[in-house]
Amino acid sequence: MLNGLWLGFFIVAALSALGRWLLGGEAGVFAAMVESLFAMARLSVEVMVLLFGTLTLWLGFLRIAEKAGLVDVLARLLSPLFRRLMPEVPAGHPALGLITLNFTANALGLDNAATPIGLKAMRALQELNPLPRVASNAQILFLVLNASSLTLLPVTIFMYRTQQGAADPTLVFLPILIATSASTLAGFLSVALMQRLKLRDPVVLAWLGGAALVLGGLMVFLAGLSAAALAAFSSLLGNLVLFGLILLFLLWGAWRRVPVYESFVEGAKEGFDVAKNLLPYLVAMLCAIGVLRASGALEFVLDSLRHLVTVAGLDSRFVEALPTALVKPFSGSAARAMLIETMQTTGVDSFPSLVAATVQGSTETTFYVLAVYFGAVGIQRARHAVGCALLADVAGVLASIGVCYWFFG
Numbered sequence: 001m002l003n004g005l006w007l008g009f010f011i012v013a014a015l016s017a018l019g020r021w022l023l024g025g026e027a028g029v030f031a032a033m034v035e036s037l038f039a040m041a042r043l044s045v046e047v048m049v050l051l052f053g054t055l056t057l058w059l060g061f062l063r064i065a066e067k068a069g070l071v072d073v074l075a076r077l078l079s080p081l082f083r084r085l086m087p088e089v090p091a092g093h094p095a096l097g098l099i100t101l102n103f104t105a106n107a108l109g110l111d112n113a114a115t116p117i118g119l120k121a122m123r124a125l126q127e128l129n130p131l132p133r134v135a136s137n138a139q140i141l142f143l144v145l146n147a148s149s150l151t152l153l154p155v156t157i158f159m160y161r162t163q164q165g166a167a168d169p170t171l172v173f174l175p176i177l178i179a180t181s182a183s184t185l186a187g188f189l190s191v192a193l194m195q196r197l198k199l200r201d202p203v204v205l206a207w208l209g210g211a212a213l214v215l216g217g218l219m220v221f222l223a224g225l226s227a228a229a230l231a232a233f234s235s236l237l238g239n240l241v242l243f244g245l246i247l248l249f250l251l252w253g254a255w256r257r258v259p260v261y262e263s264f265v266e267g268a269k270e271g272f273d274v275a276k277n278l279l280p281y282l283v284a285m286l287c288a289i290g291v292l293r294a295s296g297a298l299e300f301v302l303d304s305l306r307h308l309v310t311v312a313g314l315d316s317r318f319v320e321a322l323p324t325a326l327v328k329p330f331s332g333s334a335a336r337a338m339l340i341e342t343m344q345t346t347g348v349d350s351f352p353s354l355v356a357a358t359v360q361g362s363t364e365t366t367f368y369v370l371a372v373y374f375g376a377v378g379i380q381r382a383r384h385a386v387g388c389a390l391l392a393d394v395a396g397v398l399a400s401i402g403v404c405y406w407f408f409g
Contacts, residue, residue, distance in 0.1 A: 006334075009288035016297035032294040040290035040341075044283040047163055047340060054159040056268040061249045063267025064260050066101070068253040074100045080203045086138035088128055095124035099142055106150060118146055119376050126377040134381045135374060137195050140388070141188075143373055147364045147389035148187035148396070151180045153241060154361040160340060161357060164348040171231055171349070172357045173238030174222070175403045179362035181215055183396030190388040230407045285337035289323075293341060298323065315409075318401045320345075320352030325359045325397045329390065332365040355404045363396035364389075 017033060020026040082089065082096050089095055098121035122139060129136045135143075154176050161169040192199055199208065222230060253260045292298045302319055309316040320342060328335040342356045366389045374382060 006284060006288055009292050012297045013288075013291045013295035016295040016300065020296055029295060033291050036290035036294040037287050040286040041283055043340065043344070044279065044286050047160070048279050048282060054155060058155055059270050060264035060266075060268035061246055063270070064253040064258060064263045065249045066267075067263045068249070068256040068258045070249070070252050072097065081207050084201050084204050085141060085197060088136065089125070089138050090128075093124070093128070095121055095128070095138075098124055102146065103150065106146065115372065118142075118373060122373045122377055126379075129377075132377075133379060135379050135383050135385055139374075139377075139379070140383060140385045141191050141195070143369060143385050144187045144191050144388045144392060145184065146373070147366045147369045148180070148184040148392035150184045151176060151361050153238075153245065155242070157357050157361045158238075158242075160336075160343070161348055164340070164343040166348045168231075168235050170235050170238030170242070172234070172354060172361065173241075174230070174234035175354070175358045175400070175407050176361035178215075178219070178403045179358050179396055179399040181211075182399035183362050183392045186395035187388055187392030190391050191384070194384045194388065234407065282337065285334045286340065289334070289337045289341050293345065315405070317351045318355050318404070320350075321355035321359060321401075324356040325363070325400075328359065328363050329366040329393050335360055335365070351404065351408055354408050355401060358400040358404055359397055362400050363393045366390060366393055 013033065017029045020029045078100055079091060079096055082099065083091055098117060102118040102121050121142065125136065125139045125142060126132065129139065154173070157172060157176065158169040161172070191197070198204070222233070225233060250260055253263065289298070302322070305322060306316045306319045309319055324335050324338040324342065327338055339353075339356045339360045343353045346352045366386075370382060370385065370389070374380075374385075
């Protein structure tokens with residue numbers, strides 16, 4: 001799928017360039033495409049420099065939390081909930097701890113670091129699967145929640161905005177939090193409906209009710225703020241949560257007598273290994289999208305969509321962010337490249353860039369997650385996993401557009 005998508009970008013770009021040359025006499029389009037190739041290759045390296053530091057930093061802190069037993073505490077805390085949502089998983093099974101660690105990495109926005117942990121969790125769930133080629137209910141719920149991208153602290157989005165020169169990288173903290181909550185809720189409720197989960201259980205109601213109260217209270221509070229106050233509060237809360245989490249990891253580790261420095265370095269080494277493997281994918285996708293933009297093909301598609309939106313009587317400023325939303329279910333690297341390219345083209349703090357950043361943080365690479373997670377354990381029948389995950393994607397995109405108009409419109 002990814003092979004066809006990448007090749008398709010170049011073929012469409014070539015056809016568009018030929019059309020502009022033969023029909024419009026624009027011979028300079030080929031020079032623009034070649035120039036874009038080298039410019040995007042250079043940009044890929046610049047982005048990777050900061051990405052190395054970001055993943056190294058956060059995986060270092062995550063290793064401290066892991067060694068200090070903070071992840072085990074979260075696993076015990078979540079175990080009563082998961083026992084009810086995944087009744088086929090025995091209490092104390094290693095899968096619960098791995099699922100918790102995977103959700104923790106996703107919540108911190110470390111999607112690339114979360115994948116290896118998620119694969120371990122899927123293998124642990126496969127040990128309990130009576131039909132190895134058919135996805136179990138527990139595996140589907142885990143995958144859909146993964147695909148819904150519950151990102152509480154999107155550090156990689158902050159990193160991309162920092163690299164592109166944003167004055168306040170954490171400006172999109174609250175929009176992403178609200179949009180990813182909508183995505184996760186849609187995915188969870190759709191799975192609950194398909195699997196007939198007992199949501200009226202007191203433990204489940206306590207978790208869902210608590211989350212609803214917190215999110216509802218936040219929404220009520222935000223509803224009384226002006227646009228400027230919303231942006232300022234999002235920035236303040238994002239930075240407070242970011243530094244507060246770091247402090248929690250360090251103090252918890254010191255309290256549990258964990259050698260925090262050595263543990264940080266150990267985790268940071270893993271972060272370096274994860275990050276270095278991303279460069280080829282980022283170069284490939286950024287160059288393909290750069291060529292697509294330089295050929296005029298991407299602009300043609302966006303102009304067509306913009307026209308349709310305008311005819312419908314809607315504001316069309318969000319259209320420039322749609323490429324990120326459209327490719328995100330297929331490829332994280334393509335969506336990442338689309339986001340960076342949008343920031344480069346329209347400005348890092350433009351409305352389309354803010355929408356694209358929110359979409360990037362609130363949805364996940366559904367088909368990639370399905371292929372990798374189910375493929376790793378030999379599952380061939382996904383049952384209702386695809387439909388539920390795609391519903392979560394749609395909810396995340398629509399919520400991202402809506403919340404950005406609320407905050408920045």
